[in-house]
Amino acid sequence: MKRFYLLLMLLLTPVAHNADAGQKVERIVSLGPINTENVYLLGAEDRLVGNTVYCVRPEAAKQIAKVGSVLQASLEKIINLDPDLILTTGLSQSAQLRQLKQLGYNVAHFDQPRSFEESCNHLIELGRLIGREEKARSIVSQLKERVRAITNAVGSYPPPRVAIQIGAEPLYLVGEDSFLNDFITLGGGINILEGKESGRVSYELVVQEDPEVIIIAIMGSETGVAAQEMKTWQKIEPISAVQDNRIHIINPDIACSPSPATFVSTLEIISHYLHPKAQLEVSP
Structure with a gap:
């Protein structure tokens, strides 16, 4: 039941994000499964130094240092990993986010996407922040082509x-x-x-x-x-x-x-x- 309500919170949370794209990113801490997956999708997994216990995809993500859960991350563990980019979600604690920003950390906030289009935009934004925007746009283009193939195949039924x-x-x-x-x-x-x-x-x-x-x-x-x-x-x-x-x-x-x-x-x-x-x- 606890996981069900966690899921509902993820599905019903609005969207927002902000971070400084001018800073070179070499150490990333991800506080959500989608963010972690997107880091791997962009081929930047070598920069991922921390994530949560819910970050289980791809399999290699399980081996990354854990900073807590989606709902309860350890500020101390995050700071000890010395990240130059922290990827947060709508379930990240607002007080903790304020603390991280006050301490000068670069925070990019990505809530649960409301659509496939929004999900693609998040990937492009992450790509922009870590210097992989061109790759992100290429991936999105390929994925949208697969979606078009699906809609064309089912359109006559x-x-x-x-x-x-x-x-x-x-x-x-x-x-x-x-x-x-x-x-x-x-x-x-x-x-x-x-x-x-x-x-x-x-x-x-x-x-x-x-x-x-x-x-x-x-x-x-x-x-x-x-x-x-x-x-x-x-x-x-x-x-x-x-x-x-x-x-x-x-x-x-x-x-x-x-x-x-x-x-x-x-x-x-x-x-x-x-x-x-x-x-x-x-x-x-």
Whole structure:
């Protein structure tokens, strides 16, 4: 349950960032998983000297010195690593951020992106700050080309009604205010909460909206929570997704906190779930 509320905080936090791009960056501390992934994506992992216990992608990120969690980082450990750039998130403590800035540290603040486009902009901004803007723009261009290929492949098919579940007990679905909605719209589907915000809903409402595809992306997949939710859905026979066996579980750690690259990889998978007959290339 704690991880679920952490996820909700990530998904519903607004966006802002600031830092000095004129300073040469050689030692980076990242206080969030997306920031860490983006550092690796830009090929600057040799500059990463610290991150959090939640920074587990790519695998090599697990070996970097830990300064605490996303919610509770150690100021002392950060200072001891002597960073010239600190990448913070919307979950970083505001008082701690003020302290770091008062101490003269260069802080770049990146909150949870609201869309794939915003996620790409964050990567470009990070590239600008560490002298890898050209590479960032090249990566974004390639990723957007993959997205265009997906939208072209699914464009001729009728859009299915889709529900993305990110919480259980109570049931919590993705609305138009979440970047996860991009998985549906770019993947060629229609969100059953179209025009509504993410939030708690009743199973009766889901039956009424009758999704043709249900995607489960809730924390606890590794402990069987997602599998249990699938069994719960399978008992609700009036839903088309149940009748047609179109309920799918995806990795919540990746789907709910993606870099631009992992967003596109996840989009390829979800697009296949939405349009199994479309000619889609799914990257390994």
